[in-house]
Amino acid sequence: MRAGRQSFKAEKPVYVRSSYSIVGPKEGDGRFGALFDTVLKDDLWGERSYEKAESKMHRETIRGAVGLAGTDLDGIDLMLAGDLLNELSASSLAMRYFKVPFVGLYNACSTFTEGILLGTALIDGGAADAVTCSTSSHFASAERQYRYPLELGNQRTPTSQWTVTGAGCTVLSSEMPTPEEDVRARENFAQSMREMRENCLNSAREEDRECKRRAENAPFSEEGVLGRLRRRLAGICRPSSVSEPVCDTAYRRTHIAKITGGTFGKVVDFGIDDESNMGAAMAPAAADTLLAHFADTHTSPSDYDMIFTGDLGRFGSEAFRFILKNEGIELGDCYADCGAEFYFPHQKTFQGGSGAGCVGTVFNSYIVKGLERGEWKKVLVLATGALLNKDTPLQKENIPAVSHAFVAESEKR
């Protein structure tokens, strides 16, 4: 049901049936490291390029979330997905593996909240019963697309952010899962993971044996250093890197998270044109959406246990507080920025994490788990996206931004 100028409230309950997140090694060392479902040891994940690795993360996180939802792909009506790569290549290439209708979304780093809002609206309106919302980003592929080659010896400015390597997926559904279904889904999923891991290990062992055989039978006759070196090079093989999916079969949720509404954001341009200071460019959009949300739903910060922004970064969240203060709103302690909290300061990411995978992974691990424990009753998640590509700053355009917000509540079952 529409509320005010930009917002809506879901009339039917829309439950977070399951959630799944995969992150890279640096993210695993970060503040939320223990909460992610899978932490990769190698950010190439056995693929030949970072783009392929991102697409694989995207695919596997969807597979994980669908598995934990206790359904197969026939139970999913629609997939909403997006990422930061040109023409959404990470998500669209991942979608080849699923025979499910796909809608590609792009709103830069706010794609995840956009997906959740649209998914909620579609389920509420009866167009679908179960949808997946997923986003991904990869440090190396984003760096190459928006900035410079990885090996270039340039310095990052103190206002810059670090694109999160990670993918997160949420399955939204109109049905509330029973505790028995939850247990069964987890056990089945853990079983299939064990099998997959076993297969992976077997094929890696097989590959290793094959490489050894090749090295022994190598037709190099030379003796001495050169011959030994060539034989050793032939013996090196890179076994398809084995992921270690963690499925905690003992995890039980006492509460269910549900999405109850949200606010679509407008594009806001405050004339910031420094592409290495995205936080400052996005803070006005976040403030604009938050003010619209409060006006439309007649709420105030005290109605929420927690308000999360996506990836404003440390300075960006200060700027966000500055704008809200001018409007007479104090957020106090009930506000956190996912990007600013993502890494520890010693990880040298300056302003913290960013990217479509930032809020996608934090929501699907930290925030959902907090709601499922009943720690928070009602939270507001608003992610922001800076709308630029590599050419617009060169053509002297400002960096406009957009922000979408959704409300997640926790319900005891």
Add this chain to the structure above:
Amino acid sequence: MTDKAEYREYVKKNAPGSPMFRSVFAAFLVGGIICCIGEGVSDAIKAIFPDMGETDIGSWTTVVMIFLGSLLTAVGLYDRLGRFAGGGSMIPITGFANSVVSPALEYNREGVFFGVCAKMFVIAGPIIVFGVVAGVVAGVIGLFAG
């Protein structure tokens, strides 16, 4: 909403800036060390090939430094050096080598022709263009004045 000009003023005033002293010091230190290594290479060439002329020694020193810069880029050390030193490792010729080799490595995955060859000069291209243009201008001036 807040006034846009006021917000831009706030951002300008409060955004964290680069630590001036640390950046300058690191650049001075690393840039100086790279130049010392260059001098060392030049002296070594002079000692090994005593008959070589000054210009030839200069050219061979450049070649050795470019090789070293490319090698350190390829093994993944030059970007770490650059993160510490900034301009100190970017201005010497090793930095130029880094700016050519790093895109070549990056775009290797798109194949040799449209990857490596096409994208190799995305960063160094402007420097080469300005170098060539400056050379032409200096040549024309030299032709009439000298």
